[in-house]
Amino acid sequence: MIGLLWAASLLGQESLLQSGPMVGYGDMREVLLWVQTKQAATVHFRYFEAGNNSERFETSKTTTQKSTAFTAKLIADQVQPGKKYQYELYINGKKVDRPYPLRFQTQALWQYRTDPPAFKIAVGSCMYINDTPYDRPGEPYGGDYEVLTSLAGHKPDVMLWLGDNTYLREPDWYTRTGIFYRYTHTRSLPELQPLLGATHHYAIWDDHEFGPNDSDRSFGMKAVTLEAFQNFWGNPYYGVDGKPGVTFSFEWADAQFFMLDNRYYRTPNDRKTGHRTMLGEHQFQWLIDALTASHATFKFIAIGGQVLSPFIGFEKYSIYAEERDRLLKAIEMEGIRGVIFLSGDIHRTEVTKMQRRGTYPLYEITSSPLTAGTYPPENNDANYLRVPDTAVNARNFVIMEFSGPRRDRVVKVSCYTKDNTQQWTLAIKATDLR
Template sequence: MYKIHLLLLLLTLSVPFNLFGQQASVKKPAAARIASNAAAKSINLQSGPMVGYSEMREVMLWVQTKKAARVQIRYHETGKQTPVHLTNEVQTNRQTVFTAHLLADLVEPGKKYEYDLLIEGQKVSLPYPTQFQTQNLWQWRTDPPAFRFAVGSCTYVNEPDVDRPGKPYGGGYEIFSAMTAQKPDFMIWTGDNTYTREVDWNTRSGVLRRYTHTRSLPEMQPLLASTHNYATWDDHDFGPNDADRSYWLKPVTLEAFKLFWTNPNYVFSEGCAGTFFWNDCQFFLLDDRTFRAPNDMPDGPAKDYFGEKQMQWLLDALTFSHATFKFIVTGGQIVNPTKAFENYSTYGTERDRLFKAISESKIPGILFITGDRHHSILHKLDRSGTYPLYDLTVSPLTSSVAQPRADELKQPTYVDGTLVTERNFGLLSVSGPSNDRVLNIKVLDQKGTERWSRDLRASELK
């Protein structure tokens, strides 16, 4: 009986009634109204917040709402409650699929910050850390700081109504929790970051819906919220499978890419190529789709992969760069000599030109990071009179796994013991004094278990 009376009392307290037994229209206490409003704003959050690029004087953040709303980021230095700063406020709208880029520009170099997402002026409570950092001003002062970053490609998120019949192609979404647990400084998404489908390829509505669907994966949100993110694309987030420069909707997928990612720059008006720095390393995010000739075109000088404009920019930028490690990031494999699938070797004329130019210019410190192949592997190309070229392929994150062809494992470039044929991600660390920097490469499975590890000294790439 006591339990029944207590239950009735709780019900009475939770729903006010007037003297006539009707629900009263009494005003909620201020604290209750604020909590209710905050809950309503949380419901309007579609995906994010995501931490984008980091520089010494600014950091870009991103968010997507479900409907039009005023959004803003409030932030302060970790360990200090004041001063508190606000980004620009953005009114999300249907035309930009309710996404917003929010600039934190009242920051100092080498600091860590905590932040809150505000929707309609109310804080959105999230069950995981929301934080970002600025890059260090180390030049002429100290050795470059150590850092580490995650890499991965091929993120397929199932949608049964429009997926092909049969076994689901995507899965293992817990990989994003394993990545978050490693606490990388940043993440590089190396292509196929979403998979557009038949229902998406011909309309802007379809493309934006697919980008939204993938970005809204719950398991992905903690990683986005506390790790800086950079990206390039490959065929599936660019267009249909094996899509090339002829894809009719590429201006729309480029618009979607720029709406959903926050790279610090785009060096051409067309395509997503760009670059960024982290401490003493430079990353070149290459676009292997916008200028690409069809795969079945006969090889020769006219068969573009990166294309003349992008190739010249890359060679100039590599020559200009003084970075210890120069990471060239793109979708398809570069070093693997097997002329199969969409490997760069099927564009042999341009590939030979790139390798020759790197040798003749005596550019040190170059490594390739690639994806696409739905397995991870390390290739090493020995070159006469100079250092070898490495190509680390990391794939897939959540797509299905694929085996390499048997002849690929017989190539002299294959580094024995580096093949991983399960869902996985890469974790790369750069450390050591400026005159002896070391790159450690690890590949971990979807649960975060290490599959292999290799060290590579900067002195080996000179």
């Protein structure tokens, strides 16, 4: 009888788990761990260095609350640089086993000591999870969720989510209840859980988790969607210069990522008078300052919509031509080396390459969609800067692999479809970005 009661107790704690756990940002001295429960519960994590569970550490404990969708963020702060750790989730004091690995890592202290380490980063956007009562009638828009299993199989160190990471529907847009429901529904997808539990996740947003399709700074619920985004992601910070938004930056080895907010300050696409902006002046100036100050080998500018494509339309930066030109000119005039753009949004993956007179070419890697709908090749827009044979009109993801000695670094970029079939691969040398 005692054994049955104990088993029932363990099952009870597992049944309280809604989604996660998820690994958020990771640095040399701390790592963020996230989890969501179904109702108020006390949660914490225990962790230990991989292969040595004799010395165990614990995070603090916290009680999840309805006001934050029963999510919790806890910090593993008894870690050392360059180590791999395993971790365990506890709900109401009972360990909750998961049928897949739970692990995180701390970044290596390589500076002034060794070459930068090799590492692997996954990139994706546009994850639509079907929810029949609230979806449009007809053929389901989402599918092929096994693409997430294929992605997780690459064991990336980091996953970059480049927007439309969930899709708010009509019943969700204008209430806190609807917004939190949609985030919870998407985050609870079974195929997503192994990826959440063993990879460090960093995210920005685009229109579909910010608000309605093509939404902009006029959206009245943007403070609530920002709150939901903050509750469900584990970025190191949100917004710059004391202003709200999802903007932030982080480093991983010798790469730095400048994660931009293309919604909170965005002028409506169709506005014809006044100053037109996608980023807002404070974010624009922060970006140029941060790029100029960076010593990273590779400097990735990540944003929801495409930047380099000359095609005017479909929410590309080209419809904000003056600001886009200012950005490209500033990169040139400041002599900023190693810039590569990352984007999503267009439900197609492709590489764009812009040749520039007297300096290195700019690349943009667009990765889309993960599970949202796709369009046939004949619908591809007239991006005449598209690198031949890189357009992929299927659900897919991108893997970036960094390697080589400090003075001869290279990033190999590859695209894979849902069944892990490689579609193309491209090597970009740091020496070619100077």
